[in-house]
Amino acid sequence: MKAIHFAIVLLLTSSCNQGHTDVQQQIPARTDRLQQQENKTYKPGLGDFMLAVQMHHAKLWFAGINSNWKLADFELGEIQETFQDVQTYNRDRPEIKTINMINPPLENISKAIKKKNVEDFKSSFSLLTSTCNNCHRINQYEFNVITIPNSPPVNNQNFEVQK
Ligand code: HEC
The missing domain is CATH 1.20.5 (Single alpha-helices involved in coiled-coils or other helix-helix interfaces)
Known part of the structure; x- marks a missing residue:
């Protein structure tokens, strides 16, 4: 025992x-x-963030031309957030030195949204789009040509204001 x-x-x-x-x-x-x-x-690359910006850019257009200001403001916020993420996660990319050029056109759009003015919205959206292309050009990505969209980017979302 x-x-x-x-x-x-x-x-x-x-x-x-x-x-x-x-x-x-x-x-x-x-x-x-x-x-x-x-x-x-997983850290998204600059191209991944740009694809997100592209989608928000297109949605922003359809929100704005439909005077859907709440949605436009939301999409604008998503674009601003994505550009901030680029600065956080893509610090190794030399191109981000030129990223601030996008801020004045984004501010113009914000003003147009606050004024609920479709004409101002359209002209500031044109300026935004040419600034996307200017940044691509000066960074040797001129072959990424952004345009004002002529059809909605998705077919499962309604861009009109809901009554
Ligand atoms: C820093 C300046 C800069 C600004 C501002 C900028 N881009 Fe870009 N963009 C780039 C660079 C650099 C690339 C190439 C990224 C890569 O290496 O994958 C790119 C790539 C792209 C691509 C290609 C992505 C793909 O894989 O097909 C799209 C689409 C794009 N940008 C959209 C936009 C839009 C829309 C705006 C404006 C709202 C914008 N970009 C503003 C620098 C910029």
Whole structure:
């Protein structure tokens, strides 16, 4: 009986020690894994952000020409946010030095939305679109030509004001 007891105690102690060493050995391995996960964290590239800007740019147009000012304001905010994200996540891209040129046209659109003025909206949207292209041109991406859209970018969204 005593011998069995002793054996159990011995077994417990050794398995306990075993566990302790395992944990110690696991710590560096775990840190390595976390590091690897961090390196693998998905960071959208400049082109990914630009695709988002392109979609919001098109939606903004259809919101504005329908005098849907709430939606226009929302889409404008999405464009501004996306350009901010570019500055956060694409710091390694030299092109972002020229990104501020987009702010004055975005501010003009914001004014037109506040005034609820479709004509001002259209002219500031033209200026916005030519500024997109100016930035592409000075950064040797002149082959990405942005235009005022002639059809809605999606067919599952209504751009008119809802009564
Ligand atoms: C910093 C200046 C700059 C501004 C301002 C800018 N772009 Fe870009 N754009 C770029 C660069 C650089 C690329 C190439 C990105 C890459 O390397 O993938 C690009 C690429 C694009 C692309 C191609 C994406 C693709 O994969 O098909 C589209 C579309 C685009 N931009 C839309 C816009 C629109 C719309 C605006 C204005 C609302 C705009 N851009 C404003 C610099 C700019």
